Amino acid sequence: MKILVCVSKTPDTTAKVAFKDGNTKFEDAGVQWIINPYDEWYSLVRAIELKEKDAATVIHLVTVGAADAEPVIRKALALGGDEAIRINADNHDSFYIASQIAQIAIEGGYDLIFTGKETIDYNGSSIGGMVAELLNMPYASLVLKFDLNGNTATITREIEGGEEVSEIALPLVVSSQQGMAEPRIPNMRGIMAARSKPLKVVEPIAVDALTSIESFELPPAKAGVKLIDADNVAELVRLLHEEARVI
Amino acid sequence: MSVLIFIDQADGQIKKSSFEVMTYGVDVAKQLGTTAEALLLGKNTEDLSTLGKYGISKVYHVADDNLNNLDAQVYAQVIADAATQTNASVVIFSHNQTGKAVASRVAIKLKAGLVTGACALPNTTNGFVVKKTVFSGKAFANVSISSAIKVISVNPNSHTTTIGDGIAEVATLNISVPAPKVKVISVNKISGDISLSEADIVVSGGRGLKGPENWGIITDLAKVLGAATACSRPVSDSGWRPHHEHVGQTGIQVAPNLYIAIGISGAIQHLAGVNRSKVIVVINKDPEAPFFKAADYGIVGDAFEVVPKLTEEIKKFKAGA
Ligand SMILES: Cc1cc2nc3c(=O)[nH]c(=O)nc-3n(C[C@H](O)[C@H](O)[C@H](O)COP(=O)(O)OP(=O)(O)OC[C@H]3O[C@@H](n4cnc5c(N)ncnc54)[C@H](O)[C@@H]3O)c2cc1C
Numbered sequence: 001m002k003i004l005v006c007v008s009k010t011p012d013t014t015a016k017v018a019f020k021d022g023n024t025k026f027e028d029a030g031v032q033w034i035i036n037p038y039d040e041w042y043s044l045v046r047a048i049e050l051k052e053k054d055a056a057t058v059i060h061l062v063t064v065g066a067a068d069a070e071p072v073i074r075k076a077l078a079l080g081g082d083e084a085i086r087i088n089a090d091n092h093d094s095f096y097i098a099s100q101i102a103q104i105a106i107e108g109g110y111d112l113i114f115t116g117k118e119t120i121d122y123n124g125s126s127i128g129g130m131v132a133e134l135l136n137m138p139y140a141s142l143v144l145k146f147d148l149n150g151n152t153a154t155i156t157r158e159i160e161g162g163e164e165v166s167e168i169a170l171p172l173v174v175s176s177q178q179g180m181a182e183p184r185i186p187n188m189r190g191i192m193a194a195r196s197k198p199l200k201v202v203e204p205i206a207v208d209a210l211t212s213i214e215s216f217e218l219p220p221a222k223a224g225v226k227l228i229d230a231d232n233v234a235e236l237v238r239l240l241h242e243e244a245r246v247i
Numbered sequence: 248m249s250v251l252i253f254i255d256q257a258d259g260q261i262k263k264s265s266f267e268v269m270t271y272g273v274d275v276a277k278q279l280g281t282t283a284e285a286l287l288l289g290k291n292t293e294d295l296s297t298l299g300k301y302g303i304s305k306v307y308h309v310a311d312d313n314l315n316n317l318d319a320q321v322y323a324q325v326i327a328d329a330a331t332q333t334n335a336s337v338v339i340f341s342h343n344q345t346g347k348a349v350a351s352r353v354a355i356k357l358k359a360g361l362v363t364g365a366c367a368l369p370n371t372t373n374g375f376v377v378k379k380t381v382f383s384g385k386a387f388a389n390v391s392i393s394s395a396i397k398v399i400s401v402n403p404n405s406h407t408t409t410i411g412d413g414i415a416e417v418a419t420l421n422i423s424v425p426a427p428k429v430k431v432i433s434v435n436k437i438s439g440d441i442s443l444s445e446a447d448i449v450v451s452g453g454r455g456l457k458g459p460e461n462w463g464i465i466t467d468l469a470k471v472l473g474a475a476t477a478c479s480r481p482v483s484d485s486g487w488r489p490h491h492e493h494v495g496q497t498g499i500q501v502a503p504n505l506y507i508a509i510g511i512s513g514a515i516q517h518l519a520g521v522n523r524s525k526v527i528v529v530i531n532k533d534p535e536a537p538f539f540k541a542a543d544y545g546i547v548g549d550a551f552e553v554v555p556k557l558t559e560e561i562k563k564f565k566a567g568a
Contacts, residue, residue, distance in 0.1 A: 011382075013497075013516045014516075017385040037497050038497070093360070095354070095361070098351075117347075122381055122388075123363070123364050123379075123380060123381055123382075123500075125347045125351075125363050125364070126363055127351075128351070129319060129349070129350070129352045129355075130351045130355050132320070133351070133356060134355060136320075137320075138319070138428045138429060139319040139320065139352065140429075141344070141347055141348035144490065158344050159257075159434070160255055160257045160317075160343055160344045161257035161258070161262070161437060162436040164316070165431070165432040166316075166430055166432055168430070175347075178497065178498065209393075210360030210361070210392065210393055210394045211360040211361065211390050211392050211393065212390070215389045216389075217378075217386065218385075218386050219384075219385075219386070219522065222540075222541060222542075223543075225539050225540070225542040226544050227545050228545070230547060230549075230553050233546070233553060233556040234560045236528070236560075237557070237564050240505065241564065244505070244543065244544070247448070
């Protein structure tokens with residue numbers, strides 16, 4: 001079994017969201033970078049669990065990013081995984097990123113490709129589906145539970161209005177979310193081992209992005225809270241009806 | 248050139264978010280001076296000509312049995328074929344579970360630029376620029392699409408449905424539907440409950456409720472308001488509530504008209520998922536709780552006293568209204 005886990009770096013969830021260069025770039029000064037939580041907590045940990053059950057499993061991590069993505073990739077390697085590939089390209093659209101990952105996937109011949117359900121910065125929810133389409137593989141989106149039985153995956157996923165259990169033969173692309181695994185933290189042995197795991201840097205293939213971010217905006221500030229006395233709940237109901245007009 | 252709107256359904260019923268994208272698509276078509284057409288896949292027995300009320304001129308219905316369950320690969324093939332046959336230049340989805348599974352595949356098939364999570368109509372005065380939510384709702388990005396064909400998925404609850412008159416032409420398309428590779432074993436519908444991402448009102452509980460046995464006050468309030476229920480991350484992590492109720496940066500992002508937060512401190516990761524709500528009410532016993540800074544209305548008090556009172560007052564209000 002060969003698994004490819006897609007890993008992205010994202011700003012820490014407590015990072016201040018601000019923009020620079022005329023609101024065209026994320027203000028990254030002083031920002032801590034983390035592994036995108038969906039990639040780390042669910043995709044990577046589930047891949048590691050599969051390897052713990054079947055030692056013959058090989059896990060490769062892939063990221064599309066500049067050299068500053070390496071600390072995050074090392075952290076991911078400290079959790080587990082055999083080697084990592086960094087495609088040396090910075091900030092492009094999801095089509096560009098998916099094309100790079102698909103290229104690595106074609107070369108590596110993976111049975112399973114895990115992506116997170118989205119990154120917590122761009123919220124695209126599109127890399128998994130794009131990679132699946134580029135590889136002509138089935139796509140299990142928004143997966144809550146993932147099990148393997150030989151060459152067949154049994155998955156529970158979120159669909160419109162409920163959950164669905166289904167079976168899909170490998171190869172397969174998956175997007176992971178909460179429920180698929182329990183988050184872990186790397187231990188000392190993992191951190192030491194990660195230092196000597198291979199981290200291969202490859203150059204991107206030529207692809208034209210189809211979208212570009214022109215500018216960012218912040219939402220307008222709230223006017224401030226109106227406090228209502230706990231003994232006067234009826235007043236809240238009146239305000240919600242007459243002033244806010246939401247009930 | 249036309250706008251093609253994908254209509255999603257669950258159990259043969261068209262979803263609220265699909266009516267929103269119909270209006271969105273019709274508005275885009277008006278902007279581009281073209282017609283809005285819609286595509287519906289799988290079994291449906293409703294009178295689809297009534298979709299004309301939403302401004303749709305033609306509804307294509309492909310009713311192959313292989314489309315009754317969602318196989319993203321099969322759906323993408325059919326939708327992309329339909330887009331090509333109908334000469335669509337913009338294809339529109341809801342950014343719901345189906346849209347998340349399919350829109351990206353369709354974009355690849357059509358060599359189209361994709362913007363997911365759109366929250367406003369595109370700006371077409373100079374190019375084609377779509378505003379989308381980023382950083383889980385903490386900010387917006389204006390994304391320019393350079394390809395000839397565009398694929399957009401629209402955030403639920405971000406575009407108001409408008410209804411008028413009109414009758415849509417109903418047609419089918421000659422598309423061969425490939426056999427699905429996904430073998431469905433079972434489907435567990437959360438029927439009866441209001442879907443969280445589509446709900447107009449959400450009542451949400453946090454760790455301040457102390458345990459799952461106390462959730463009655465949340466569900467009672469939700470019931471009188473016709474609201475969906477939600478929770479903070481530690482609540483679903485502890486198994487007090489199911490995972491699909493967890494809102495926030497690493498859960499579901501919601502944008503209801505009214506979000507009522509009870510016993511939730513308002514951590515930045517929680518706010519990220521709810522701060523696009525139109526009105527936020529916070530009930531918390533700690534006046535220093537950070538959530539009050541993001542709220543429109545607040546009550547400082549004990550949830551176990553305040554919430555049942557609120558439920559009673561709403562009941563009175565509903566009875567009088
Ligand atoms: C990477 C990362 C991602 C995360 N993602 C999310 C996410 O997506 N969603 C999310 O929710 N969290 C997320 N978190 C967790 C987040 O940081 C907070 O820990 C969490 O939101 C706190 O949940 P809470 O408000 O229910 O609990 P607490 O912070 O414990 O707050 C409980 C609140 O209840 C109040 N209270 C107590 N008793 C009463 C009473 N009787 N009446 C009224 N009020 C009372 C208290 O004053 C307090 O404000 C994430 C954290 C990290 C690190």
